[in-house]
Amino acid sequence: DIQMTQSPSSLSASVGDIVTITCRASQSINTFLGWYQQKPGKAPKLLIYAISTLQSGVPSRFSGSGSGTDFTLTISSLQPEDFATYYCQQSDSVPWTFGQGTNVEIK
Amino acid sequence: EVQLVESGGGLVQPGGSLRLSCAPSGFTFSTYWMAWVRQAPGKGLEWVANIKHDGSDKYYVDSVKGRFTISKDNAKNSLYLQMNSLRVEDTAVYFCARHGSRVFDQWGQGTLVTVSS
Numbered sequence: 161d162i163q164m165t166q167s168p169s170s171l172s173a174s175v176g177d178i179v180t181i182t183c184r185a186s187q188s189i190n191t192f193l194g195w196y197q198q199k200p201g202k203a204p205k206l207l208i209y210a211i212s213t214l215q216s217g218v219p220s221r222f223s224g225s226g227s228g229t230d231f232t233l234t235i236s237s238l239q240p241e242d243f244a245t246y247y248c249q250q251s252d253s254v255p256w257t258f259g260q261g262t263n264v265e266i267k
Numbered sequence: 268e269v270q271l272v273e274s275g276g277g278l279v280q281p282g283g284s285l286r287l288s289c290a291p292s293g294f295t296f297s298t299y300w301m302a303w304v305r306q307a308p309g310k311g312l313e314w315v316a317n318i319k320h321d322g323s324d325k326y327y328v329d330s331v332k333g334r335f336t337i338s339k340d341n342a343k344n345s346l347y348l349q350m351n352s353l354r355v356e357d358t359a360v361y362f363c364a365r366h367g368s369r370v371f372d373q374w375g376q377g378t379l380v381t382v383s384s
Contacts, residue, residue, distance in 0.1 A: 192369050194369075194370035194371075196312075196371075198312075202376075203362055203374035203375060203376055203377055204304075204312065204362070204371070204374055205374070206370055206371060206372045206373075209368050209369070209370040209372070210368065210369075215372065247311065247312055249312070249314075249370065249371075251369040251370060254326045255314060255326075255328045255329070256302075256314040256317075257314065258311055258312040258313065258314070259311075260311050261311045261312075
């Protein structure tokens with residue numbers, strides 16, 4: 161199975177900050193990497209797929225990058241509605257696996 | 268507007284069975300892969316199973332193989348997860364998700380399954 165490791169597990173940031181979350185796969189996953197946002201008590205929401213393609217309706221302050229085994233989600237200017245938990249997910253091979261999550265909290 | 272509405276969750280004893288359903292709307296269900304993803308209380312996301320658009324291929328996480336069965340009825344516009352031999356560790360919110368572009372691009376609100384004696 162491909163293991164997905166996110167860092168950090170949690171972070172505190174202020175509105176307007178640049179936030180970067182990294183995700184490392186235990187082996188190459190080609191371009192099959194997605195990022196999700198989840199707020200408490202709600203379903204996850206797809207932000208980015210294929211490493212860097214923004215899902216329709218997602219603000220442009222979200223961006224993704226990386227290749228092979230190392231990937232990054234960047235929020236260019238953190239907004240109040242961005243405080244949530246973020247997950248990466250690979251779909252290169254079964255079982256599809258998620259990172260453990262990164263909780264973005266208000267500083 | 269795409270919507271996915273799960274139902275069928277509840278409290279069940281260890282060893283029992285439960286059948287989850289998902290009712291999609293707002294898209295052509297018969298052309299999409301679909302999936303079930305679960306989240307144990309306070310934990311992260313875990314993919315459980317997915318099924319090809321025509322039901323011809325199915326995949327499962329190892330921990331549910333032989334116990335859970337995913338199925339898709341395109342005529343009835345419904346997705347199902349039959350869960351047998353339930354264990355305490357299967358306790359989770361189960362989400363129905365549309366599998367597009369090899370990611371889960373639409374999600375239901377989830378249904379809670381509690382396995383406890």
